[in-house]
Amino acid sequence: MNSLTRRSWIRLAGFGTAAAGLLRSATVKGAQGAAHTPTMEHAAHAMGPIGTADLSRFNPSDFLRASNFSNLPPADRSRHYKETARPDGTTLREYEIVALDREIEIAPGVFFPAWTFNGQVPGPTIRARQGDRVRINFLNQGSHPHTMHFHGWHPPAMDGSLPEHQVPPGGSFLYEFDAEPFGTHLYHCHAAPLKRHIHKGMYGAFIVDPKDARAEADEMVMIMNGFDTDFDSDNEVYAVNTLANHYMTHPIRVEVGRPVRMHVINVTEFDLINSLHLHGMFFDVYRTGTRTTVDDHTDTVMLCQGERAVLETTFRYPGKFMFHAHQSEFAELGWMGMFEAVEPRRDT
Amino acid sequence: MIPDQAAGAVRDMPVQAAPPPVSSARLWIAILLPIVLLAGVMALIVQFDVAERFRDPAAPPTELVSVQRVLLKPEGIVATVLNESPQTVTIAQVVVDDAYWQFTADPGATLAPLRSTTLLIPYPWVAGDAHTINLLLSTGAKFTYVIPVALATPEIDGRNLWLFTLVGVFVGVIPVALGLLWFPVLRGLGRGALDGVLAFTVGLLAFLLLDGTLEALESADSLPGAYQGVALFALAAAAAYALLEIIGAWLSKRRASLRADGTASGWVLALMIAVGIGLHNFGEGLAIGSAFALGEAAFGTLLILGFTLHNATEGLAIISPMAKERPSVWTLIKLGLIGGLPTIAGAWIGGLVYSRPLAVAFLGLGVGAIAQVVVQIVRQMTFGRPVRARLLETPIAVGLFAGFVVMYVTGVILL
DSSP: OTTOOHHHHHHHHHHHHHHHHHHHHHHHHHSTTOOOOOSOOGGGOOBSOOSOOOOSSOOHHHHHHOOTTTTSOHHHHHHHEEEEEOTTSOEEEEEEEEEEEEEEEEETTEEEEEEEETTBSSEEEEEEETTOEEEEEEEEOSSSOBOOEESSSOOGGGSOOSGGGOBOTTOEEEEEEEOOSOEEEEEEOOOSSHHHHHHTTOEEEEEEEOSSOOOOOEEEEEEEEEEOTTSSSSOSEEEESSSTTHHHHSOEEEETTSEEEEEEEEOOSSSSEEEEEETTOOEEEEETTOSSSOOEEESEEEEETTOEEEEEEEOOSOEEEEEEOSSHHHHHTTOEEEEEEEOOOOOO | OOHHHHHHHHHHHHHHTOOOOOOHHHHHHHHHHHHHHHHHHHHHHHHHTHHHHHSOTTOOOOOOEEEEEEEEETTEEEEEEEEOSSSOEEEEEEEETTEEEOOEEESOSEEOTTOEEEEEEOOOOOTTOOEEEEEEETTSOEEEEEESSOOOOOOOSHHHHHHHHHHHIIIIIHHHHHHHTTHHHHHTOOHHHHHHHHHHHHHHHHHHHHHHHHHHHHHHHTSOGGGOHHHHHHHHHHHHHHHHHHHHHHHHHHHHHHSSSOOOOHHHHHHHHHHHHHHHHHHHHHHHHHHHHTTOOOOOTHHHHHHHHHHHHHHHHHHGGGTTSOOOHHHHHHHHHHHHHHHHHHHHHHHHSOOHHHHHHHHHHHHHHHHHHHHHHHHHHHTTSOHHHHHTSHHHHHHHHHHHHHHHHHHHHTO
């Protein structure tokens, strides 16, 4: 009866009222004190997606702290990444990145036909020091033309955005540029239609460390993303690092007293902004991470699509601290996670 | 051709057309051969998977699931979900009001074609609010169901049976009985006025015919394709029409044998109308009971008055063919019960064992029955004269129009 007409619905509503009235009077007369609660009790909350995802192909917990394929065993890593010291003290960093069509799991049991860099969403984190030479051999093994478009200083030929920059299926391209400026950046496919190529999963973090290294910290990459599974230009799943609610079921372990540095990047499609809110504490905000002066001290940061920030804080108390988009809708559609702060291990 | 020759030819026919003797074995082969060949062709189609050869391997899957009914219980939302697609689907996640929510599925979240499952979603729904349920399949396909106004679904138990009964009495029995009270007035009417009243009845029924058909087609539209809702409706309507036609003929014959003048009595027609209206009211009761059970019932006490008015005319329709007879009070009561009681039965069935295909079939029965009754009354009014000429006579034309308008206006009150 989900398609009652307005007339029939209201007609029935009339009977419903009469019937409900009768029911009420019957209740009052018949069952004394048998209180009928018409609304469900809130004690039985059971929020969040159900089931568990297969983490064997992509584990957001491993992705979190990985860069330059550091999560791979050395033999595998060397096939994708090589670094060579240069006379001027900088490093030549050579990567092999492959565009692949790949079905990925974005919430337990929900699969998405993604376009990926190296079979994962987000793509591998590329990290260099300011002034390093970055050389990327990009192979397109997907079914559509793709590119790699980096945010950063580079000549126009390396921009991966114009029609002549498109790498056709089966083709390849060598991107080469110096890592500038320092900060937290991103790369993404810039083939047309842009919106589809991005929301299908073609993006990743590009982090450039300053020449004078930042203070030691527990560093992590958080890419805020979303997935439109039914192609209605509205996301069904929101997350950091792809898998809905992953860090709720697998909290991020941090140490009390040790600085934490989060590289937060927003690549969410269809929604104008996204945000990160951390419970029970505050953090320093370095917008785009391109300066060493603090821009803000807050517990909620808002980012436009493509915008990013470096967040620094130190956990004061042990225990669980929730973090999520402060757009409640995004939070309840998967963009929600947990830090678990533990006392540092005292090795005797 | 001269008639005599024609008659002769007909007489000779059996001799000329006598078929050559056929052995029974041959006859059976002749009957069965095409069937066997047909089975063989079907086996070939399956063997070579003909359809599969046309399918593009890259074509996306075509899942289709629908929420059949939703109950709002203290422990959460209970949704019955049907897989309407020709392939197996898995409900991976449930989203209520844009939030992922835990759920359990009985017998499971993976559904073969035309199988259903019952989801229990412990969502803290809010009385009086609207809620949106999204089912996210493993492929990412999303299906939406909206609860327009959340109200606790009453537990269906024995206590509710009398409640449905009471609703049925209000909606069906009382209005029809009130209509029957016009009988003394009808008896005092002249021939022309009586024609007008009969025509008025036809107008009323024509409206119900239209109303029931639209309602049924709309319900039919919401059925899974495999149920062929419109065909189901047409089948039920045709069955009811034919059945009433046969019963009417039988009753008329039986009565005529008892009566000296040999005419079909007004009582038979009145009975037919009562049965037709009863079937119609059964469909109405079904809708009421199910809406009540599904929790799709909200506030608006005044509306029941409008509907009582709407249905009172049905009593008038039943008695109008009997104006020139002397039925006993008991006969009138019987007719009233035939017309009104099915509302109660419908409300019970709708409330206890609601099924959408069943609802479409019953609406079809009602429409078929009413169509037959309309034809029956028109037959009686015209007595073999051309229908068009008769319908253009002033009292009849006015009656027809008035009947339709009264139903329309009392229907408007319901809004």
